[in-house]
Amino acid sequence: MSELSSASVASRGVWWLRPVWLATAFVLFVLAGALIFPVWTSPPPVAAAASAPQGLPWQVKPTAEGSEVFGLLVGQSGLPQAQARFGDNLHLALIQAIGTKDEEAPALEGFVERLEAGFVTGRLVLAFEVDDALRRKAAERSPKREVGSGGRVRQLSLAADDLDVRNAESLASQARLVGLSFTPAARLDEATLVARFGEPAERVTGAGGEVQLLYPATGVAIAVPGANQSASRVVIQYVAPGEFEARLRQPLAAASAAQ
Incomplete structure (x- = not known):
């Protein structure tokens, strides 16, 4: 998929390729290179709460079965809701690590190159859970395959049938x-x-x-680079609170x- 460039894939790591995808992210985020970005500054005070910015990264609302952030319900929303939220800015692909055994199903993920979250901008990656068999079949039907992220991952575009939400058995309808x-995009400390976000329940160094x-x-984990990792950037991850442990x-x- 042309929209999912090698540089884009490299910036977000490949933790979605594992059953529990944080493990690789924890290691890769400190290795990712970064451009020089402006400091994340606060907006000027507003006169009324009604005019306050909405959709900011720290505006996370726990729900009975997940959490709400960026206009989506993590743990509940499906691919149709994500497509409605981001439109043509959402690019989808199956991602598989180079050297992975053929019988292992690739991961389904989406990518938004530039998300405007209130007055904050950045890159967003979406991880979807789908039955292994569906992902394997979708990989077999993929019309285009590319190697990205410095030759570490393979990107497989999705066939039209797999994106058909009207078909109850399609990949899109079950994700x-x-x-x-x-x-x-801004450098944060x-x-x-x-x-x-408030005082964390736990810090792990x-x-x-x-x-x-x-x-x-709230189902949030924030990876903050150390003082000697000036080339790295903060990564904020969101899951349903009930799935935080796993x-x-x-x-x-x-x-x-x-x-």
């Missing part, structure tokens, strides 16, 4: 949004993030000085142990 990953701020009540905390512990 469930299970995770979001937002990389702000831990103090700024805590001021916005990696071997390279990177810090994970964990917010299980999708974020456990993979994080495994990645820390591996380091």
Whole structure:
């Protein structure tokens, strides 16, 4: 898929390729290169709450079965809702690591190159959960395959039949949004993030000085580069609070142990 450039894939890592996708993200985010971006500044005070910016990264609302952020319900929304939210800015592909066994199903993910979240801009990756058999069949029908991310992953575009939400058995109709990953364009420090998201329930420090701020009540984990990782950027991940342990905390512990 031409829209999913190699540079774009490299910027977001390949953690979606694993059953629990944070494990690779924890390691890769500190390795990703970055351009020089402006500092994330606060907007001027507003006179009335009604005119306050909406859809900001820290405006996360827990729900009975997930969490609401960026106009989507993580843990509940499907591909049709994501397409309605982002329109042509949402690009979809099946992603598979080079060297992966043929019998392993590729991951289904979406990518928004530039998301305007209130007064904050950044890149957004969406992870979808779909039956393995459906993803394998979709991979077989893919009309185009490309190698991206420095030769580390293979991108497979989706056939029209797999994107047909009118077909109850299609890939698109059965996909469930299970995770979001937002990389702000601005450089952020831990103090700024805590001021916005609140005090985390837990901090986990990696071997390279990177810090994970964990917010299980809202399903948020924020990876903050260490002082010696100036080329890296913050990565904010969102999952349903009820899936926080399996999708974020456990993979994080495994990645820390591996380091």
